[in-house]
Amino acid sequence: MISYVKGPLVDIFEDTVIIEAGYIGLEIHVPLSVLDRLPGIGMETILYTYFQVREDGMCLYGFLNRQDLRMFKQLISVSGIGPKGALGVLSAMTPDDLRVAIISGDAKAISRAPGIGVKTAQRVILDLKDKIDMADVLPAQFAAAEGPEISAGGVAKEAIEALVALGYSQTEANRAVGKVEVSDDMTSEDVLKASLKHLAFL
Missing domain, CATH: 1.10.150.20 (5' to 3' exonuclease, C-terminal subdomain)
Known part of the structure; x- marks a missing residue:
C-alpha cells in the first residue's frame, strides 16, 4: 500500500500530475481541487494516495490531505x-x-x-450522512469550542457563526438557525446539521 508520495512536482496535465519519488516519475490522478492548489513545477509536493489494482493495470489517486x-x-x-x-x-x-x-x-x-x-x-x-466527521466541515475554532455547559442560545449563536464561516450570509444563517427547534441537550453540531438541511431547500 502506498500511503503518500513525496517529491518534486515534475509535470501537470488535465487530470494527472507527475511526481518524482526515488528517481521514479509517478503518474497520479487528481481532482481539479488539487490541481488548483499545487505548488509550482520543481517544488516539493506531498500527496496522500489511494492505490488501485485492476486487471488492466494499476492507478494512483492523490489528495492534499488525509x-x-x-x-x-x-x-x-x-x-x-x-x-x-x-x-x-x-x-x-x-x-x-x-x-x-x-x-x-x-x-x-x-x-x-x-x-x-x-x-x-x-x-x-x-x-x-452518518459517516461525515463534522470536525472536517466546521472551521477549527468551532469544532474545538463545544462544551456541555453551553446554553441553547449559545449553541445557536455558535451555529450561526459557523454557517457564516462556511460562506453563508448573516441573513441566511440567522434564518436557517431560526427554523431549528433548539433544545438544551443539542450541541452546535446538531444545530448546524439541522440548519444545513433547511438551507438546502432555500
Missing part, C-alpha cells in the same frame, strides 16, 4: 461509484462542499457532477 483522501474512500464505498466517478465528484465540487451537501441532504448539488444522477446522489447521502 481528510480529502478519506472523503474519496467513502465515495467509492457507495454502490455504483468507482474511483473515476469519485474523482469526477471531487472535481465538480470541493470536498468541503460535498460534505456540506451530504449533511444537508442536497442531492441536487451532488448530481451536478458528471455521471452522477439524482438516484446515485441520493444513495451517496443515504450511505454517508
